[in-house]
Amino acid sequence: MSNPSTPDPAPPRDALLLTPADDVATALRPLHPGQQASVQGLQGTLLIRQGIPFCHKVACRDIAAGVWVRKYGEVIGVATTAILAGDHVHVHNIRSVRT
């Protein structure tokens, strides 16, 4: 199998921010409250406030209730409550814009 992408010498990142416009990053491994997580695409570290399961989303910035939430640089939903940076973002605090 072709795998010519050169692995970085730096330690692996804990989460991935897909575009600079995104409000949420996706956890590349389970994240724990109090952890300083390194996020691909984000300067510095992100203080994790809640447990984030593998492949679930974490807020990278504070999001006010009623505000659009972005991933892929696009709107994936609207916040149903205030969300703080480091919070778990999922069906309990965002909903589809369509419903």
Add this chain to the structure above:
Amino acid sequence: MTVSTHAWMGYHRADGTVGVRNDLLVLSVAGLTGPCARRVAAALPLAKCVTMPFGGGLLGADRQLHIESLIGFGANPNVGAVLLIGSDIPKVQLIAQRIKATGKPVAAVCLDDCDHDVLTLTHRALRASADLLLEISRNRRQPAPVSALSVGLECGRSDPSSGLVANPLIGAVTDRLIGLGATAMFGESLEWLGAEHWLAARAASPDVALAVAEAVARRARLAAAQGEDLLGNNPGPTNIAAGLSTIEEKSLGAVAKSGSAPIQGLLRMAERPSKPGLYAMDGSAYSPESVSGFVAAGAQLVLFSTGVGNSYVSLLAPTLKICANPQAAAVLRNQLDFDASAVFTGHSTVHSATEALLHLVLEVASGTLTWGEILNEGDEVVGRLGEAL
């Protein structure tokens, strides 16, 4: 990676297209002659065989898809020559003429010309195929521009690694290819549901935006008419457990493989784009049908993401299997052509994987084999839209 103007080596055809392969296609245009076509291909392992399990009595859009697919397979730049096998002369002649318009050698044999004796048909087909194989073996690869490439974008057996890494990676490579003047097509219109706003915003004209939105609405109506509610339980419990929160997020993960280029038009299945750029193809979400739609529309390569693994490939267009799931990458060594799992584990970046995948695309275009070709997993599948007479 700086890509030179003539970045790959391909087979230049008379109509200005360039093939990444140089195949003889043995094409049976009716169910009746499928066994004969398979017999010919078994006797001549260098030939590639596509058969249609049906043909007569097709109506309207079904007939159009059938004929356009047959012509499209023959006209695909990867096909150096075509041997048509059929039953009735007028249908075979119609398809032969349309493929001959590309300037490539075409021979045709018909049961009508053989007193309906399949052994006579087989004998004539074998001899004509052998002659065509010699003829196309004289073709040589020459330098070719990236703008001569047309790629189909597909996903199958997806998992969270697909939407997060493999599809965005394919999207980044697609952006690079389009930037160099190439053509790309993405389909599976059902999966656009929830991402219509994003696709509409990327449409090159208001007409295209409207056509894309209508294609999604039509497919949703199609499902509703059969009692399927696409929005009610979407994303489903498995999706939600895997971290997907909304239909928008799910759809954006799927259409991420289209990158960010403007959408030039909405194509029917098997409809060839009129100029370079990115196109949406309104078609089935079933991978074999979807991929054959791209191939009949002229795609020479397919970029196919998978999460847990998917062995299906096109017969005529080398299909690169791209995966970011570390477990699948470890197990499916002879299925996956590109391992992007280092991005999914946080050890590498989409940016560096983009350069590596672009490099592999040009290598495969120039002749490096995919696992699907080596294992002979390829097929072409044309769907049916309705009942025949």
